[in-house]
Amino acid sequence: MSGENAGNEFFRLTVNGIDHDVRDAWVGESLLYVLRERLGLPGTKGACEQGECGSCTVLMDGEAVCACLVMAASAVDSEIVTVEGLSTDGEPTDVQNTFVAAGGVQCGFCTPGLIVAVHHLLDRTPNPTDLEIREAISGNICRCTGYGRIFEAVRLARDARLAGG
Amino acid sequence: MTVINARSVDEALTALRDHPRARLLQGGTDLMVEVNLQRTSVQDVIALRQVSELRRWHVDEQSRAVRIGAGVPYAELERNPLALHLPALAQAARTVGSPQIRAAGSLGGNLGTCSPAGDGLPVLSAMDAVVHLRSATDSRDVSIHDFMLGVKRSARRPDELIVAVTLPLLDGFQGYAKVGTRNAMVISVASACLIHDASEGSIRLAYGAVAPTVVRARNAERWLAANAPLRGRPVFDRALASEFGRRAAEECAPIDDHRSTARYRRHAVAVLAERLLLQASGYGASREHTT
Amino acid sequence: MSTSTTTRRRGVLGTSALRPDGLPKVQGRFAFSSDAWADNMLWGATLRSPHPHARIVSIDTSGALAINGVSAVITADDVPGQLTYGLISNDQPVFARDVVRFAGEPVAAVAADHPETARRALAAITVVYEVLPALTRAEEALDTGTTPIHPDGNVIRRQRIVRGDQSFAGDVVVEGTYDIGMQDQAFLGLEAALALPDDDGSGVELFVATQWLHEDQKQIAACLGLPLDKVRLTLGGVGGAFGGREDISLQVHCCLLALATGRPIKMQYGREESFFGHIHRHPATIWMRHHADRDGTLRRVEARVLMDGGAYASTSSAVLINAVTHVQGPYRCENATVDGYAVRTNNPPCGAMRGFGVVQACFAHESQMDKLAAACGLDPVTIRLKNAMRTGDRLITGQVVESVAPVERCIRETAALPLPPELSEHPDALQLPGGSGRTARRNNVTRGIGWGVSIKNLMYSEGFDDYATARCRLANGVATLQFATAEVGQGFVVLAQQIARSVLGVDTVLLEPISTAIGSAGSTSASRQTWMSGGAVDGACRLVRERLFEQVAREHHIDPLRLTIDGIDVIDSAGDLRVSVEDASRGLVIDETFEHHHRATEELDENGQGNCHVAFAFVAHRAVVDVDTELGLVKVVQIATAQDVGRVLNPLAALGQVEGGIAQGLGLAVMEEIVLVDGKMRNPSFTDYLLPTALDAPEVVVSMIEEPEPQAPLGAKGIGEPPCISVTPAIVAAIRAATGKDLARVPVRPQDIVFG
CATH class of the missing domain: 3.90.1170.50 (Aldehyde oxidase/xanthine dehydrogenase, a/b hammerhead)
Structure with a gap:
């Protein structure tokens, strides 16, 4: 931006363990926009701009939240984890693997948000019932799969963790 | 144009004094929607995310009340131990948006936005909650009934911050129900909260999404008090509950919109009132609910 | 689902090969x-x-x-x-x-x-x-007195179908008018x-x-x-497409x-x-009158189909043709009188969405079949079995259905799938209608069961040659495929790899970027890419294999016709030769391109007669719903379905198509609608345009009917659209069964159930 519209926000975000300086941001920029367009982390997707689809789910201080509803400049001093940061070595996580293996991915647009939400679920609730799985991801809209293979992916990851895998 | 990340209530109030047109940002679930959809031109924003005072709650056994910080997220309200103290509030909290929204949204946000469809507001109304407001210079307590003025209009002055609400600890049934056309993550078409105060001997009923503000069905409440004993563990039969619902529905002023019709909303609140009263019937006598 | 019990090589046709874009997508690395x-x-x-x-x-x-x-x-x-x-x-x-x-x-x-x-x-x-x-009512667009809102006029297309006895009157006659709301594709990306x-x-x-x-x-x-x-x-x-x-x-x-x-x-x-x-699914008003013998034999259908195309034509004329030519459903019927219109209004333009005109028609004909069943004293399954179409039957267009047409088997296998258990004594509120709103208790809920069966054309119709192109290059045991087939989530990228592995005996199959650098693949729509682009990839791989066999045959002085692929080897079916494809292709670059064309179709005449469609697929759905009849809230408990798929090429992907389509049909049945007031959308957001969530998804039980389709290059029919077509009327029928209400429009709204 330039001229009268120039953003003048300066702040520092901690994303996936790395500090990022954000300069010249416009005041209303969402965390989703900043992650995608300023920090080079396009894995987090946006599909509704109002917290009604879950595609932009990230972890903020351990809580799963919609990045589109977080004003980026207010996210300072928080630990933010995106889909890119769930694994530190580049290898897929257990949940990422079961999503592929169980057929939980079609177009894949809702997938990153779901992956984050499911990690959050299984970290909090290691042995969720089917109903708890459904409720935990009821904020993540998937238009392709009808959810059946996604439920299966979550069950597979749950069972593998419970079996100590 | 700037974002001020307040670290304490005092910091927030000072900022609010210095930037009287600033918008307050709690969970972001309302304000950021406006921003994202360009419905609002944001100038200054005072972010409250890091004000830990607003995220605390405590039970005062002496005054039999729970004081809940305006920023306590719904995710905390829906869980124990708070859910044990305030079951209707927990039920309402669990109907809010999605888990992601509940991790961010709070009663302070519901009050600040003051939409009649705010899921927490019928509970506050039915429980005669008190809203605690502070400015840089003073503080005041406002009854929930005086706080909500109209659609997205409240008694909060621009220099004031909603810091907490206080709800009474009551014995008796508490229930909340919300009608939406989807099984999760849906804006209320109509909602109702019924609170039984067993020691005082009163039943209170509040509605959401059927009038410009959340409303109390005071005539129906009075009618019920005149027609049934309400102390202890009252039992209500279906005919009484049905009449209660019918009377209660007369006290709302719903509209037709893209989410539903006035006629349906009026019908729905009657059904909700009837069902909630039947759930309250004999509550606590056994695990079985008489429905 | 049936799969072969023989040990298969990983990643070939018939296995649940994993999609190559799966890992990038789950890791957030896939570039949308x-x-x-x-x-x-x-x-x-x-x-x-x-x-x-x-x-x-x-x-x-x-x-x-x-x-x-x-x-x-x-x-x-x-x-x-x-x-x-x-x-x-x-x-x-x-x-x-x-x-x-x-x-x-x-x-x-x-x-x-x-x-x-x-x-x-x-x-x-x-x-x-x-x-x-603003002209916002489709019916008004037909008035000759209405000023045209576009130089091309207000009627985008009219098509009649006139077949058989035009004055036939049945012993049993049922009639109804059905409305279908405007649905959005709502792809996430x-x-x-x-x-x-x-x-x-x-x-x-x-x-x-x-x-x-x-x-x-x-x-x-x-x-x-x-x-x-x-x-x-x-x-x-x-990130998804669905026609949009x-x-x-x-x-x-x-x-x-x-x-x-x-x-x-x-x-x-x-x-x-x-x-x-983007365009939306056409809202439609469909009047139908069914004539039948007393025993329930369908004798004549009459229909008037009116589709609101909105301001611009898009694919309205083709959507209309699909609606009118499928309006009798998957049933034999020798007499038909159909009049169809797609009109222009000042509403948002409508065009393609999964099911393409057949969704609208199916809601009408399946609602009618239930009425007919009731009028004849039959149950919904019996009336459908009695009239079920078979291969060789004629459509109301006069076209003979040459496709495998296992309608009866779809119905019977669906009926054989287990029903869900009754609700428990104390169900969780989340399992009941109203879900997280906690509005119902068990005793507020009534269960209903309903049926829907459908026929859907595959590929483009009316003389259009929607061919597909693919190229295959084999070098050093690695196949590289190139095509312009839009991968929108359906999984063509994995199917293409499976085909190459099966035909060529290679393990590694690389994919070139999907672009206009190669010839057209046609649209990823009309359930056509498995058939068309699958056929093109198969054809290109076969050409490459022929060249490879010629090369091996030359080297070993044998007849190339004796060679075949066994696993990852080229073998001599009449001798001892066995050489790996990798070795056989070392130092070679074999590069072939193939175009797959389906058989020619023709335009309909003025009486709606003609062989306008290429092929057909069939499906049956049985819905079980719980309804809070007092509040008009619905929970779809279970969908059972048996689908005519020809052949399952990838069980996991096929299941995903079926489950996903069902969710979209469920959306149309009970929640999805663009609400228009005077031509303006009132709910253009995910707050108010409601899509099914994980708590709305029913249990889905599936039977894949595998009767290979002789016309199809891989024996497989397209499977994308059928799942979302008859599930909608099945759900509505189940709600009718639970409530006794007529419910002549979708989506069914709570107020329709309460006051309907």
């Missing part, structure tokens, strides 16, 4: 079109009409151009080529020039250095409108593209999420006034801005704009 980015790029944005019908008096762009950071503002005056585009007729303006015909029609576009600058620039464009009366202008400004390259690269290319080039080879398209990652990306949305605007500024342009719609930026 909205992730495209270029140095020095600008952001494009579109100004849209707030009025459903208005004359444009003037457009003043000077305010926008004066804003720092704005590089270009374009209007209809800046379109160098054809001013209009369209899939079937070129009737839709790139930008409205004199008249806007729907609320949301593009009027201008800007390029700026930041999305916020672009928004402000749009706000600074002054358009003076003279608001005109919003419209997005990146346009890169050539250095010399003579052409443009576009990365875009679309369903049909070559059709886009043709329409874009015409509007830009450029030769085809100056407009090169590459598929950007596509078949029409042009931002493609021309994005390219125009790139050429105007000489800089890369990124455009992406937000959710609200997406509702205005």
